[in-house]
Structures are given as C-alpha cells and as structure tokens.
Amino acid sequence: MGKGGNQGEGAAEREVPMPTFSWEEIQKHNLRTDRWLVIDRKVYNITKWSTQHPGGQRVIGHYAGEDATDAFRAFHPDLKFVGKFLKPLLIGELAPEEPSQDHGKNSKIIEDFRALKKTAEDMNLFKTNHVFFLLLLAHIIALESIAWFTVFYFGNGWIPTLITAFVLATSQAQAGWLQHDYGHLSVYRKPKWNHLVHKFVIGHLKGASANWWNHRHFQHHAKPNIFHKDPDVNMLHVFVLGEWQPIEYGKKKLKYLPYNHQHEYFFLIGPPLLIPMYFQYQIIMTMIVHKNWVDLAWAISYYIRFFVTYIPFYGILGALLFLNFIRFLESHWFVWVTQMNHIVMEIDQEAYRDWFSSQAGAAWPSGVLTFCPPHMLLSLFPTMPRHNLHKIAPLVKSLCAKHGIEYQEKPLLRALLDIIRSLRKSGKLWLDAYLHK
Numbered sequence: 001m002g003k004g005g006n007q008g009e010g011a012a013e014r015e016v017p018m019p020t021f022s023w024e025e026i027q028k029h030n031l032r033t034d035r036w037l038v039i040d041r042k043v044y045n046i047t048k049w050s051t052q053h054p055g056g057q058r059v060i061g062h063y064a065g066e067d068a069t070d071a072f073r074a075f076h077p078d079l080k081f082v083g084k085f086l087k088p089l090l091i092g093e094l095a096p097e098e099p100s101q102d103h104g105k106n107s108k109i110i111e112d113f114r115a116l117k118k119t120a121e122d123m124n125l126f127k128t129n130h131v132f133f134l135l136l137l138a139h140i141i142a143l144e145s146i147a148w149f150t151v152f153y154f155g156n157g158w159i160p161t162l163i164t165a166f167v168l169a170t171s172q173a174q175a176g177w178l179q180h181d182y183g184h185l186s187v188y189r190k191p192k193w194n195h196l197v198h199k200f201v202i203g204h205l206k207g208a209s210a211n212w213w214n215h216r217h218f219q220h221h222a223k224p225n226i227f228h229k230d231p232d233v234n235m236l237h238v239f240v241l242g243e244w245q246p247i248e249y250g251k252k253k254l255k256y257l258p259y260n261h262q263h264e265y266f267f268l269i270g271p272p273l274l275i276p277m278y279f280q281y282q283i284i285m286t287m288i289v290h291k292n293w294v295d296l297a298w299a300i301s302y303y304i305r306f307f308v309t310y311i312p313f314y315g316i317l318g319a320l321l322f323l324n325f326i327r328f329l330e331s332h333w334f335v336w337v338t339q340m341n342h343i344v345m346e347i348d349q350e351a352y353r354d355w356f357s358s359q360a361g362a363a364w365p366s367g368v369l370t371f372c373p374p375h376m377l378l379s380l381f382p383t384m385p386r387h388n389l390h391k392i393a394p395l396v397k398s399l400c401a402k403h404g405i406e407y408q409e410k411p412l413l414r415a416l417l418d419i420i421r422s423l424r425k426s427g428k429l430w431l432d433a434y435l436h437k
Contacts, residue, residue, distance in 0.1 A: 019092035023102050026094075030065030036091070038067045041100055044089040059218040062229045067102050070110065070355035071222055073117075077126070077185050077383040103352035109403050113356040113380075116395055120381065125388040128187050132387045136178050140205065143171035148309055156313045165322065169329035175205040176334070177386075183213055184382045203298020204305070208279075211295050212286045221379055224358060225347045232338070233347050238262075238269060239423065242347030246426045250433025260431040263423035270339070275331035276324050336416060344418040356380065360396075360405050376407075 021043050029036035035047045037060075046064070050057040055075065063071060076082045094100070101107055120126065147167040154160040182198035185191050199210045216231045223229035225242075233241055237256035240246035246259065257265070287296040310319040351358075359379035377389040377396060384392070400407040410418070 018090075020095040021092050021098075022095055023098055027065040027102065032061065035061055035064035037063045037065070038094065038102070039069050039072050039086065041094045042086075042090055043092045043094065044086060045091045046089055049085070049089055055218045056215045058215070058229075059222045062219065062223045065102075066352065067100065067105075069100075070113070074355065074380075074382055075218065075221075077189070078191065081191075101354070105352065105354045106357070106403075109356055110354050112399055112402065113354070116392075116399055117381070119395065120384070120392050123391065125381075125392055126384055127388075128189075128385045129387055130187070132385070133178070133181065133187050136174070136181075137201075140171050140175050140178065143167055143174070147171065151310070151313050156318075161322070165326050165329060168326045169333070172206060172326065172330045173333055175201060176330075179206065179208075179210075179213070180217075181386060183210065183217065184378070186383045186385050199295065199298050203295060204301050207299045207302035207306075209283050209287050209292055209295040209299060211290065211292045212283050215286075221359075221382055223350070224379060225345055226350055227348070229350065239266070239343075240426050240430050241343060241422075242426060243429060244348050246430035247433045250430045250436070253434060255434065260427040262427045263420045266420070266423055271332040271335040272328055273331070274335050276327040280327070336419075339419055344415070344422045356399070357403075357405060360400060360407070 026036050026038060026043060029045075033047065035050055036043055036045050038044070046053075046060060050060050053060045060068075072082075073079065099107065101110060147164045150160050150164045150167065179198055179202035181187055182194045182201060185194045187197070188194050195210070202208045202210050202213060220230050220232045225233055227233060227242075227245060235241065237254070239262050240249050240259045249255075249259070283299075286292065287299065306323060307316070307319050310322055313319075314322055360376060377384075377393060378386070380396065381389070381392065397407045399405075
C-alpha cells in the first residue's frame with residue numbers, strides 16, 4: 001500500500017506530504033473497476049472519471065497501472081486545459097526511490113524522444129498552415145463537382161459512370177485523410193473547433209461517425225498492434241495475425257476459417273468488403289446503439305446530398321449500387337494502405353514498451369504513399385499538422401539509428417507482397433499448431 005494519507009479518488013491537494021506509491025502497488029490497479037495511472041511521476045485514480053473521458057474509457061484504460069506521460073502529451077495539444085481535469089484525480093506520487101518508468105522501459109530512449117519533441121516544438125512544427133487545409137478541402141469539393149459534371153455533361157453511360165466512380169472514390173479517400181487531421185486535433189489550437197469540423201468532414205463528406213472513429217482510432221494509436229487493445233488488429237476470427245495469435249488458435253483447435261489459406265481468401269474478404277459492409281454496418285449500429293444523434297444527423301445529410309445528386313441519373317436502385325461501387329473502390333485502396341501498417345508489423349500481446357518504440361515498431365513511413373500521411377510519424381506526433389511531418393522525419397530516422405530501431409521504407413510492390421507473405425506465414429503457424437497432437 002501507499003505510505004500514509006488518503007488514497008480516495010479526488011483527494012484534494014494539501015500542504016501535508018502526498019502519499020507515495022511503488023510501481024508494484026500501482027500495477028495492481030489495472031482493472032476495469034480499479035484504474036490508476038502515472039503522469040510525470042504523479043499518481044491518478046481515474047476509475048470513475050474514465051467513463052467521462054472524451055476519447056473513450058478504453059483508450060485511457062489501456063494505460064491503467066502504467067506510466068502514461070508520453071501518451072498523455074501526444075494526444076493533448078493543450079496540456080494546461082486538460083491538466084485541470086487531472087487535479088481532482090491526484091492521489092499521490094511515485095516514491096522517490098522508484099524509477100520514472102514502469103516495467104523496465106528504456107529511460108534513455110524516452111529521454112531522447114522527449115528531447116526530439118522539444119526540438120520539434122522549437123521548430124514550430126506543431127504550428128498549422130491553415131491555407132494547406134483549406135486547399136485540401138477545396139480540392140475535395142472540386143473532385144465532387146467534377147464527378148457530378150461528368151455525368152451531367154456526358155450522360156450515365158458506362159465510361160462516364162466509371163470515371164465518376166473513380167473520381168468520387170478519390171474524393172472519399174482524401175476526405176478520409178482530412179477528417180483524420182481534424183480528428184487528431186492537429187489543425188486548430190482549440191479542440192472544440194477541430195471537433196466541429198471533424199464532424200462536418202467525416203459526417204457530411206463521408207457519411208460516417210466522428211465518435212465511432214475516435215473510439216477506434218485513439219485506441220489504435222495508444223496501443224498499436226496489441227491484441228485486445230488495438231481494434232484494428234481484431235479481425236473477428238476471419239484472419240489470424242502475427243505469431244502469438246495463430247499458435248494460440250491452433251492449440252485451442254479454433255478453426256472459424258481455413259487460416260492456412262488466408263493469404264488467398266484475403267483478396268475476396270478484405271479489400272472488397274471492409275468499407276462497403278463491415279465499416280458501414282458498424283458505423284450505423286454504433287450511432288444508433290450509443291445514441292450519437294448529432295453524428296447520425298451529419299451522416300444523414302451526406303446520404304441526402306448523394307441521392308439527391310445521383311438519383312436523377314441512375315434512379316434509386318442505381319444510385320444505391322453506384323454508392324456501394326464507389327465504396328468498393330475506396331475500400332481496396334484503404335485496405336492496402338492501412339494493412340501495410342498492421343499485418344506485416346509486429347503484432348503481439350502487451351509488451352509494455354515506451355512510446356517511441358511502440359509506435360516505431362508498429363508502422364513504417366513508406367515514402368511511396370503519396371496520397372496519405374506517413375503513418376509512423378503520425379503515430380509519434382498525432383497532433384502535428386501533416387504538412388510538417390516530412391521536416392521531423394530525418395530526426396526520427398536518426399533517433400531510430402541511435403537506438404537500433406529499424407526505420408522501414410519500402411517500395412509499394414514490396415509492401416503489398418509482404419502482406420501476402422505475412423498472412424501465409426501466420427496461416428502456416430496456425431496449421432502446424434492445429435495439427436500438433
């Protein structure tokens with residue numbers, strides 16, 4: 001137990017010395033009904049407050065029993081503002097003899113990364129060029145206009161329809177990255193403005209839900225490629241990933257699908273169906289079940305605009321098929337790009353790594369992905385405007401080299417082939433474990 005004092009949640013600061021705790025005790029408070037975490041050596045009881053956390057209780061709960069300093073700083077651009085919410089939750093601090101890091105994390109890497117982030121701040125790399133994001137929005141609107149004009153002027157024949165579909169799929173992909181910027185609070189200094197524009201972009205331009213995206217995406221960045229914590233590697237028994245999961249499934253004789261052939265049926269299930277079926281069903285159900293009526297209203301505005309625009313050319317059924325074909329095209333692009341940062345990287349159970357190592361080990365900064373921001377750099381600096389990410393890349397590369405962390409850059413074709421190789425390898429591990437008596 002801690003050394004003296006009241007340990008109850010919300011204990012006010014007082015002149016008497018604060019209670020001190022060891023890591024051994026703090027790590028016991030990592031349950032859903034009992035959550036402590038550490039920020040800058042201060043111990044906070046977030047058990048009840050986590051349900052009110054704007055980013056969702058899961059993302060903050062993933063750091064229960066751990067040091068959350070770098071994650072806290074990464075996700076919150078206005079530390080003074082969010083610091084007000086921490087004060088009532090303060091219950092003590094780390095004992096003087098305790099290291100600042102839990103689970104034997106590399107303090108030198110942490111120190112160097114914090115110095116790197118300070119350098120980025122001194123270089124004003126967290127300062128937004130608003131013209132850049134205005135032009136991004138303008139080019140999305142331009143693509144939408146070109147798509148409508150193509151059908152209006154050339155008719156609804158196969159060729160104009162295909163051209164329009166590809167233009168709209170490109171527009172949807174670009175809107176996806178734009179909403180990503182606002183969702184990461186990387187555009188405006190005040191979070192409320194980012195949240196407002198985020199709802200407009202993801203809702204009115206894409207027909208999706210900001211709350212649904214926040215719930216998934218913040219968990220992904222908090223604990224990338226960690227089973228049961230990163231929802232992006234939860235493949236619902238359709239695929240087995242990494243090395244630990246296929247072996248566990250094999251030992252337990254779990255066979256929802258023939259996983260030794262997953263590198264083959266990936267083409268039939270993954271790219272074609274993720275957005276048109278799985279994501280759309282999940283988004284709609286999430287908005288209804290959780291009563292996200294504001295998000296639902298924004299999404300409805302997208303569908304109204306789309307069908308009013310294209311029903312005159314294709315009819316109701318034709319417009320519905322047209323919409324799903326657009327999402328079919330976008331889904332292929334989205335899956336190939338995003339799974340380069342998941343399937344082929346290390347996927348395992350909780351390893352308790354420092355922020356820099358966990359982010360660097362779960363994504364690569366592929367220089368060929370010209371239509372999306374570098375995933376690794378986004379993961380390290382989620383609130384940095386994307387137009388500045390290339391400026392910090394050389395410093396990140398240098399830090400990786402210093403600590404022996406691989407900084408991967410791959411040609412697109414090799415990245416695609418690596419996805420298939422990784423799925424084949426995991427499938428073989430499953431089959432070997434499954435057949436082993």
